[in-house]
């Protein structure tokens with residue numbers, strides 16, 4: 480069974496590699512400098528959030544990165560930004576273990592709610608989140624890039 484814990488600074492290159500693989504799997508071209516910056520925010524505690532890794536025989540096989548967002552409506556919200564399990568290790572409970580650790584850390588941070596977004600075509604991820612108790616809230620997500 481994978482060991483799941485908070486990332487430490489020596490994990491940095493592997494965390495960035497897994498997040499880049501995640502973005503590629505979503506059809507998004509990875510931006511290495513942006514990934515590095517986002518990981519740095521968590522590794523150096525520059526922005527509140529959680530960065531968790533899953534290890535299997537010392538290799539990093541999963542990552543979860545979530546950031547804290549204070550909301551006047553929803554309270555303390557933790558937003559999952561990146562969540563990825565090495566394709567070779569899927570359907571073995573690694574994702575479930577990552578999510579369980581994330582929720583444990585969230586409870587310790589007195590988080591009220593955990594949010595995330597899934598592309599409509601990502602049926603596997605939707606099935607996964609539903610299976611572990613997440614539900615869609617009926618909201619549409621609107622975005623506008625400023626750069």
Ligand SMILES: CC(C)(COP(=O)(O)OP(=O)(O)OC[C@H]1O[C@@H](n2cnc3c(N)ncnc32)[C@H](O)[C@@H]1OP(=O)(O)O)[C@@H](O)C(=O)NCCC(=O)NCCS
Nearest residue numbers: 562563564569570571572573574575596603604606607610
């Ligand atoms: C979604 C993802 C994180 C699941 O990780 P995983 O380690 O395979 O998940 P688990 O083995 O813990 O699965 C737990 C349960 O979720 C459900 N599940 C997981 N993947 C599923 C899939 N592709 N299709 C249907 N159900 C799935 C199953 O009920 C599974 O239990 P079971 O294997 O006993 O049937 C992984 O497929 C992944 O990294 N996908 C690409 C990245 C991604 O989509 N991330 C989420 C974006 S928010």
